[in-house]
Amino acid sequence: MKIVVPIKRVVDYNVKVRPLGDQSDVDLNNVKMSMNPFCEIAIEEAVRLKEAGTATEVIAVTVGKKDSQEQLRTALALGADRAILIECEELLEPLSIAKVLSKVIEEEDPKLVILGKQAIDGDNNQTGQMLAALLNFAQATFASKVIIEDDVAVVTREIDGGLQTIKIKLPAIVTTDLRLNEPRYASLPNIMKAKKKELDIRPIEDLEIDVSSRTELLSVELPPERQAGIKVESVEELLNKLKTEAKVIS
Amino acid sequence: MSILVIAEHDNSNLKPATLNTVAAASEISPLVHLLVAGNSCQSVTDECSAVEGVEKVLLADDVAYENQLAESIANLIKSVSSDYTHILAPATTFGKNILPRLSALLDVQQISEIIEIISEDTFKRPIYAGSCIATVKSNDSIKVITVRATAFDPVNTSGGSATVDSISAEGVSDLSSFVGEEIAKTDRPELTAASIVISGGRGMQSGDNFHLLETIADKLGAAVGASRAAVDAGFVPNDYQVGQTGKIVAPDLYIAVGISGAIQHLAGMKDSKVIVAINKDEDAPIFQVADYGLVADLFDALPELSEKL
Numbered sequence: 050m051k052i053v054v055p056i057k058r059v060v061d062y063n064v065k066v067r068p069l070g071d072q073s074d075v076d077l078n079n080v081k082m083s084m085n086p087f088c089e090i091a092i093e094e095a096v097r098l099k100e101a102g103t104a105t106e107v108i109a110v111t112v113g114k115k116d117s118q119e120q121l122r123t124a125l126a127l128g129a130d131r132a133i134l135i136e137c138e139e140l141l142e143p144l145s146i147a148k149v150l151s152k153v154i155e156e157e158d159p160k161l162v163i164l165g166k167q168a169i170d171g172d173n174n175q176t177g178q179m180l181a182a183l184l185n186f187a188q189a190t191f192a193s194k195v196i197i198e199d200d201v202a203v204v205t206r207e208i209d210g211g212l213q214t215i216k217i218k219l220p221a222i223v224t225t226d227l228r229l230n231e232p233r234y235a236s237l238p239n240i241m242k243a244k245k246k247e248l249d250i251r252p253i254e255d256l257e258i259d260v261s262s263r264t265e266l267l268s269v270e271l272p273p274e275r276q277a278g279i280k281v282e283s284v285e286e287l288l289n290k291l292k293t294e295a296k297v298i299s
Numbered sequence: 300m301s302i303l304v305i306a307e308h309d310n311s312n313l314k315p316a317t318l319n320t321v322a323a324a325s326e327i328s329p330l331v332h333l334l335v336a337g338n339s340c341q342s343v344t345d346e347c348s349a350v351e352g353v354e355k356v357l358l359a360d361d362v363a364y365e366n367q368l369a370e371s372i373a374n375l376i377k378s379v380s381s382d383y384t385h386i387l388a389p390a391t392t393f394g395k396n397i398l399p400r401l402s403a404l405l406d407v408q409q410i411s412e413i414i415e416i417i418s419e420d421t422f423k424r425p426i427y428a429g430s431c432i433a434t435v436k437s438n439d440s441i442k443v444i445t446v447r448a449t450a451f452d453p454v455n456t457s458g459g460s461a462t463v464d465s466i467s468a469e470g471v472s473d474l475s476s477f478v479g480e481e482i483a484k485t486d487r488p489e490l491t492a493a494s495i496v497i498s499g500g501r502g503m504q505s506g507d508n509f510h511l512l513e514t515i516a517d518k519l520g521a522a523v524g525a526s527r528a529a530v531d532a533g534f535v536p537n538d539y540q541v542g543q544t545g546k547i548v549a550p551d552l553y554i555a556v557g558i559s560g561a562i563q564h565l566a567g568m569k570d571s572k573v574i575v576a577i578n579k580d581e582d583a584p585i586f587q588v589a590d591y592g593l594v595a596d597l598f599d600a601l602p603e604l605s606e607k608l
Contacts, residue, residue: 278590
């Protein structure tokens, strides 16, 4: 069974992002970039399925600038067998990314596609579901447990208020939630080995897909700042303030 | 301009986030329709037709919609989509699961988690865990949108008198099927609907210690939440999680206990009306957003708080 794992290069989750001076976009000059944390979980799940003998090959794919090779190399160091970069200078919207990925997936013909539930830059939470629609695949989003049984997957999903388990026909799309697994760190020997693995780079033009934008970013601003309040000395004083000043408890 | 709002429900009751979504829709146009897709969901339909500002309820009552699986529901919404300029759903796990699938079926770029409506095609939404707010204009002919419930005050559950149109099942898919569900049973209010939330972080040290929060929650009628750090550490299940990757809450009172205040947590609670932080580290970033900060060991402060309530 072949597994394709689409990943994304994003601003590292420890970086506090700010708007550009002219508020036209976020300021991404000289910020640290990493693999999106939910994508790490997706790679880990695919690699575990390979280690368990369920999967035979894990292919990491991304759509982005040349620099995205770094994140694909990380995916290879974490255990992916080969990688594909669809090179594109512009930042694409989720719908366009899903269209590009659907073309790659049609060519690769995997049994399973695992990807992060959202990227921590745009926080859109769309690509997996869109990809499922374009391919007419079943989808299991926000997965916390994945079991493969021949031609179906039984997936437990994190939903508001609890857990839901569904059965999906393969091929299918699974998007990862936090508790699916704990991703490993790449070891030095594996990082060295990853340098020799196959990384195929293709210009996006070759796919002949319309990736024009449907939305316009008009501005990016900081959210209204919340002012720090006061420090209270005791539980007694806290309760007093909540009752008489804030009036939120009685 | 007619707007379709997808009702979230469990076949017996309408979920409150639907009311906030109707409120957002009503800001765009007075012609708001609600789609109820479910099985034997007459009581939900009755609730929906009484909701303030709803003109019409579309009811697709069929066993195929019992568990509202994305493949079938997205196809159903698509079958009625040509009548609408906007299709909205709450940005809950329900809406987030279905709407992007619909969006791709309609060849539309969805706008996720809007917090403000500027005009019929322009919206504000948080990006980078709420570190920045983007203003985005959609040029698609149908706008597919998820709505952050806490950013819009809910409409009333009464006052409406919508007509009900039954529609037939369309595009039922057998790609996925329902196996089971484990919904946490609790007498406490739901996190996103509670007027008081008390959350614990890594400082709680263990899952067992969350009973200290639960005791207080029960006295205040509050919901119990947690930071991602507490979830990652295995103290509590993921559905407790408040933050960028969990639930977004905006109660009247939010009490953060043993939570340092990572950006990702603040993204989920900084719109609360009053924020209280209890932490023994006086430099913890949570104090920068707290209205009332108490620098104390939570294992002393919580029992005292509980006793004095």
